[in-house]
Amino acid sequence: MTTIKMKPVDAVVVGSGVVGSIMSMELANAGLQVLCLERGRMLDQQTDFAKPFVYDELKFDRHSDVFQNLSRETVTVRNNVSQTALPLRELGSFKPGEAVGGAALHWGGNARRFLPHDFELYSRTVEHYGKSFIPKDMTIQDWGVTWDEIEPYYDQFEQIYGVGGKAGNIQGQIMPGGNPYEGPRSREYPNPPTRATPQGETFARAARELGYSPFQGPTANQTQDYINLYKVQMLQCQSGGFCSSHVCAQGAKANGVSAIFPALLKRENFELRPRSNVIRVNTDSTGKQATGVTYMDARGRQVEQPASIVVLASYCFNNTRLLLLSGIGTPYDPVTGRGVVGRNYSYQAGGRVHVFFDDREFNPFIGGGQVNTSIDELNGDLIDRANLGFVGGFYVDTPSAGALPIKSKSVPHGTPRWGAQWKKAVAHNYRRSLGMHLHGSCMSYRQHFLDLDPTYKDAHGLPLLRMTFDWNENERRMLKWGYEKGIEIAKAMKPSSYDTRAIPVKYSVVPYQSTHNIGGAVMGADPSTSVVNRYLQSWDVPNLFVVGGSAFPQNPAQGPTATIGMLACWAADGIKETYLKKPGSMM
Amino acid sequence: MSKSAMLDRYWFLTAPEVRFLEAAAERLIPTDEHGPGGRDAGVAVYIDRQLASIWGVHGRNYRSGPWPEGTPEQGFQSPLVPQEIYRIGIGEINDYCVRTYDRPFDQLAADRQDEVLTALEKGKIDLPSLSAKLFFDLLLRNTDEGYFADPIYGGNRDKVGWKLLGFPGLPSAAYRGHLDKSEPYRAEPVSMLDVQRNEAQLDAEGFVKHVMIKTSGGK
Numbered sequence: 068m069t070t071i072k073m074k075p076v077d078a079v080v081v082g083s084g085v086v087g088s089i090m091s092m093e094l095a096n097a098g099l100q101v102l103c104l105e106r107g108r109m110l111d112q113q114t115d116f117a118k119p120f121v122y123d124e125l126k127f128d129r130h131s132d133v134f135q136n137l138s139r140e141t142v143t144v145r146n147n148v149s150q151t152a153l154p155l156r157e158l159g160s161f162k163p164g165e166a167v168g169g170a171a172l173h174w175g176g177n178a179r180r181f182l183p184h185d186f187e188l189y190s191r192t193v194e195h196y197g198k199s200f201i202p203k204d205m206t207i208q209d210w211g212v213t214w215d216e217i218e219p220y221y222d223q224f225e226q227i228y229g230v231g232g233k234a235g236n237i238q239g240q241i242m243p244g245g246n247p248y249e250g251p252r253s254r255e256y257p258n259p260p261t262r263a264t265p266q267g268e269t270f271a272r273a274a275r276e277l278g279y280s281p282f283q284g285p286t287a288n289q290t291q292d293y294i295n296l297y298k299v300q301m302l303q304c305q306s307g308g309f310c311s312s313h314v315c316a317q318g319a320k321a322n323g324v325s326a327i328f329p330a331l332l333k334r335e336n337f338e339l340r341p342r343s344n345v346i347r348v349n350t351d352s353t354g355k356q357a358t359g360v361t362y363m364d365a366r367g368r369q370v371e372q373p374a375s376i377v378v379l380a381s382y383c384f385n386n387t388r389l390l391l392l393s394g395i396g397t398p399y400d401p402v403t404g405r406g407v408v409g410r411n412y413s414y415q416a417g418g419r420v421h422v423f424f425d426d427r428e429f430n431p432f433i434g435g436g437q438v439n440t441s442i443d444e445l446n447g448d449l450i451d452r453a454n455l456g457f458v459g460g461f462y463v464d465t466p467s468a469g470a471l472p473i474k475s476k477s478v479p480h481g482t483p484r485w486g487a488q489w490k491k492a493v494a495h496n497y498r499r500s501l502g503m504h505l506h507g508s509c510m511s512y513r514q515h516f517l518d519l520d521p522t523y524k525d526a527h528g529l530p531l532l533r534m535t536f537d538w539n540e541n542e543r544r545m546l547k548w549g550y551e552k553g554i555e556i557a558k559a560m561k562p563s564s565y566d567t568r569a570i571p572v573k574y575s576v577v578p579y580q581s582t583h584n585i586g587g588a589v590m591g592a593d594p595s596t597s598v599v600n601r602y603l604q605s606w607d608v609p610n611l612f613v614v615g616g617s618a619f620p621q622n623p624a625q626g627p628t629a630t631i632g633m634l635a636c637w638a639a640d641g642i643k644e645t646y647l648k649k650p651g652s653m654m
Numbered sequence: 655m656s657k658s659a660m661l662d663r664y665w666f667l668t669a670p671e672v673r674f675l676e677a678a679a680e681r682l683i684p685t686d687e688h689g690p691g692g693r694d695a696g697v698a699v700y701i702d703r704q705l706a707s708i709w710g711v712h713g714r715n716y717r718s719g720p721w722p723e724g725t726p727e728q729g730f731q732s733p734l735v736p737q738e739i740y741r742i743g744i745g746e747i748n749d750y751c752v753r754t755y756d757r758p759f760d761q762l763a764a765d766r767q768d769e770v771l772t773a774l775e776k777g778k779i780d781l782p783s784l785s786a787k788l789f790f791d792l793l794l795r796n797t798d799e800g801y802f803a804d805p806i807y808g809g810n811r812d813k814v815g816w817k818l819l820g821f822p823g824l825p826s827a828a829y830r831g832h833l834d835k836s837e838p839y840r841a842e843p844v845s846m847l848d849v850q851r852n853e854a855q856l857d858a859e860g861f862v863k864h865v866m867i868k869t870s871g872g873k
Contacts, residue, residue, distance in 0.1 A: 118860030119856065123804055123806075125807055132714075137716045138712075138716060146727060153722065156731060157712070157730050268834075306829040306830045307829050428838050430839040472802035472821045485681075485682040494819065497820065497821070573727050576727065
């Protein structure tokens with residue numbers, strides 16, 4: 068195949084999602100000639116997702132073309148190494164994105180920070196409970212960065228995404244109304260918090276009775292018209308629902324398309340090239356220096372793009388797969404436990420308590436992504452885990468995300484799946500129920516990893532990524548405890564009934580759970596257990612940066628996006644302040 | 655509601671398939687005091703239009719072999735696409751009904767239809783070419799979509815699914831002010847089909863204007 072060779076650029080950024088858009092902006096601000104390659108299409112929120120036709124659950128929640136098109140590329144999945152992995156043939160458990168803006172086009176807007184504890188999870192666990200507390204197969208580790216170092220970059224992310232919320236801890240001072248257990252913040256959120264809905268109030272009253280400190284969870288759906296750090300205006304959320312899985316016509320939901328590209332595309336030193344699917348990072352003869360990337364363009368041509376700096380800024384799966392396809396770093400071997408690329412893949416554990424009322428009626432269709440009332444006591448350092456016997460925790464919330472008629476019809480346990488009784492239960496409960504969600508952490512394990520599939524190929528004939536993952540005893544114990552706590556809160560709401568989901572024995576790709584896949588190219592202080600150093604710089608190829616959810620060594624409870632954005636700000640700053648002055652390994 | 659769905663021109667389904675789907679949808683979501691069932695909601699038309707779309711051939715799904723059956727946790731692994739699942743499945747279920755009860759599914763009594771559906775759901779009927787449970791789960795999912803998706807897709811006629819729930823359809827600009835209010839927001843539902851037919855009012859921003867339902871009663 069002939070290869071077209073393009074003019075060199077200073078930096079090529081692979082992917083235009085949360086990481087790609089921020090890093091492109093920051094590197095362009097530093098004066099670099101930046102090219103951002105995106106496998107998906109360009110879009111225009113206001114014309115492609117115009118009101119009122121954007122309010123279409125079937126088209127967008129079920130069949131959206133901003134989700135990854137699996138006909139061209141998917142992942143294969145299995146629960147353990149004794150099984151044969153089979154391709155994820157239709158979307159279910161998670162929904163990676165494929166368009167300019169990435170998966171954040173259709174995210175719900177959950178903009179929580181992790182806790183200080185999360186970045187030093189291994190050390191703190193050993194310090195409190197001893198090494199033997201950590202199960203033998205659990206491979207959790209510290210991130211190589213600490214709260215005080217990265218806090219300013221959370222702040223920067225919040226100023227870009229217009230996060231609305233109420234601070235609970237400003238520079239050590241506990242603030243009423245916020246989450247008192249959050250890490251110290253340098254300042255208040257840029258936008259005010261959401262208002263509590265009647266469902267949220269119901270949860271808050273019950274939680275307060277039990278001694279919890281409820282607060283309105285932070286959201287990247289604008290709580291007022293907002294002009295961000297890059298001078299881009301986003302409009303206030305109208306509480307119409309249709310957020311998660313949907314693209315916001317209002318432009319109220321922050322992502323690359325609404326918050327960054329309007330400013331970035333005006334830069335002369337920036338180019339966005341959609342429909343460019345990167346298949347390889349190229350290195351020189353030493354293998355120690357990246358020379359650029361190769362991608363397939365829309366016409367199916369192979370194109371070589373030389374660059375001085377390569378940033379892999381795509382989804383957890385693709386960052387890992389590109390390293391494997393490019394032969395960069397040592398692939399992880401679950402038998403020996405050696406190697407790093409593909410190591411520490413993890414996901415998000417979770418549960419739901421459904422609460423039903425005969426005497427109360429809500430307006431479940433009013434709300435939006437991350438209009439929620441939350442508690443954080445079941446997370447972080449507050450829990451004494453000595454007798455509980457698990458690592459990790461939850462935040463718990465009652466969301467008013469806008470209940471849509473196909474996917475959001477809760478009925479009490481024991482209701483048949485169809486027929487007259489089902490219909491009656493659906494009619495009775497749609498407006499008379501609320502959900503309490505347990506958002507749980509998920510640790511990393513020796514036997515859970517990503518590698519290349521030996522059988523199945525993508526549309527270009529390249530091996531698919533293979534995922535080996537299952538639920539473990541640690542997470543099941545955590546869920547059991549979480550449900551006990553959740554049921555206490557549910558009972559305090561004085562409902563007519565409540566029920567919980569079963570604790571899953573095996574991980575299934577069928578029901579949607581979350582698009583919170585992480586790991587595979589983790590960051591850390593030790594090259595034998597991490598792919599990138601604390602600056603998200605490849606240990607093996609110093610002019611290659613691998614940034615995103617792929618860098619998480621394990622998955623805390625809060626949802627990954629704010630931390631992914633924070634890491635993009637942090638990595639960009641490292642390149643600007645340190646790398647550019649003295650290219651080479653920063654460690 | 656009136657007009658039988660049989661009068662519509664179908665894009666993919668044959669007449670016996672439509673009869674099967676109307677009968678099955680009516681058992682899955684029966685007509686009762688809460689409103690019309692799956693038949694009058696137009697579920698068969700909805701399924702027909704979906705089968706004629708790229709979803710009907712799993713156009714965005716991964717479609718390369720090999721095709722081992724896999725575990726339930728590995729999800730959909732059938733080499734058949736929805737067009738084939740419906741065509742083959744309905745044919746084989748009707749064969750089963752004729753063999754067992756002397757008539758096709760749509761001509762059985764309601765109780766008998768429920769028995770057949772339950773047996774399919776539990777995988778108790780052995781169909782020659784596909785899993786009965788696979789067929790049933792797809793039928794149930796599509797019936798649910800057909801009853802609750804926007805009427806622009808052929809089902810949810812007269813917005814019966816949304817009226818059943820008290821879901822107002824397309825959101826209005828009034829939601830923001832109502833977010834933290836506890837009084838029930840009751841509006842006549844508005845669909846994309848209404849907008850297309852100029853039967854709904856839009857404000858300058860493109861939100862629909864809801865007509866509120868006055869009565870405090872309801873379902």
